[in-house]
Amino acid sequence: MNTAVFVSFLRHLLFLFIAFKLMSGVIVMVMAERCKNTFDDNEIIPFNAEAPRHAIFLSIDFLVALLNALGFLMIVVSCLAFIGAIYLHTYPLINFSAGMTFLMLAPSEMTAASVLHNLSHSFTKMIFDPMRVLxxxxxxxxxxxxxxxxxxxxxxxxxxxxxxxxxxxxxxxxxxxxxxxxxxxxxxxxxxxxxxxxxxxxxxxxxxxxxxCTLSVAYSRRCTYYFDVYDVCMNWLFVLMMCFSILALMTAIDSLYLARIKAKYPKGDYRSESSSECGGDEQGVA
Incomplete structure (x- = not known):
């Protein structure tokens, strides 16, 4: 494939990745607040006297703060990467910096996903199971x-x-x-x-x-409904954070590779160099 065409393809692909990362930052922040509101507004509390209630609420607040910080960082880095992709040939250092930041974001998002999974499992043990026994x-x-x-x-x-x-x-x-x-x-x-x-x-x-008060007129909603809604919200966040970490890694690879190509061809003369190489090969054959 011609180098210029390949660079153009990677650049357009980078714009697509950046758009997804920008949306992912917004999605993470919105869903984190939604999960927290579901937990706080619907009396989802442990009924086991030995359960550390303060630790549970502190964990929820810390997790939401972490996800909001990651979401905000995704948005900022995506905007930086968007500028870097536009001015790829003029300021390749911006593209390189964005790529390195995405590279660091990937393990951070995967760690957040792991925390979500562990907290969901812990809350099931501390809240759902005691309610079932009750x-x-x-x-x-x-x-x-x-x-x-x-x-x-x-x-x-x-x-x-x-x-x-x-x-x-x-x-x-x-x-x-x-x-x-x-x-x-x-x-x-x-x-x-x-x-x-x-x-x-x-x-x-x-x-x-x-x-x-009989079965026919009793509330139809089960008492685990809001916990199930919260648990589904947490599981969706876990899946999304895993997907977003893979997306961050792909964006980082694309961005860093474009920065490398720009360092190799500082003037962007891909076609002229390819032509000179082809001409040299032809002279050698002659």
Whole structure:
């Protein structure tokens, strides 16, 4: 391939890479804020007393700050690389500097992706699993209680603090479940069908107080909904950061190679040099 054509192709490819990197910086910043808002606004908190709550919130804030810094750096470096690609033949040092910065961005983005993956796994252990245990230990009917009350079915059992006395679990667990269901307007760990017999009164809005709270009018949203939304957001960020790190590496290689070609052909006379080489070969053959 002719050197001039190859340089033109790489230059146009660099413009495409830079455009993607510029968009990736914006996407990272927007998604990081979205994940944080989902976490903060929807009562996604650990219900295990041993879970380090302050460390969790501090980790979220640190991660968002890191992603925002990386996103801002992507935008700045992309603008620098765009200028360098325009003035490739006049200021090749700009192109070289942008290429080196992209080269350093690639492992940084990969490290951020690794942090996202580890935090997502840790939050599942500290938040999702304790919530599952909390609901599961209170979802079954206590047959001993039914016998002591001389009842045949759980529907006949009286309510205490919005719960049928036939349900397992202590009062503290029931209060915690009520807190989740009332604040998130949800019902059950996996949905209202989680409560196979009688739904707690916290599963319904105030319009269905007392015996009016049944499965048919209970909240349809599962109580893990917002955690699942947050987890999906984190996983998408992980995938995107991995892709963006590969894109940064490709942009760096393209930019540095263009800077190398410019150093080899400072005057941009690719065709004249190729012609002279061809002429020399012809004379040798003659």
């Amino acid at each position: 609901f599961e230990t209170s979802s079954q009917i206590n047959q001993t209680t039914l016998r002591s009350l001389k009842l045949k079915t759980a529907h006949e059992a009286p309510f205490r603090s919005g719960w049928s006395m036939a349900y397992q679990g202590n009062v503290t667990n029931h209060y915690m479940i009520d807190y989740i269901q009332m604040n998130l307007k949800c019902c059950g760990f996996t949905g209202r069908q989680f409560w196979t017999t009688i739904v707690p009164r916290s599963c319904c809005s105030h319009h269905y107080a007392g015996d009016k």
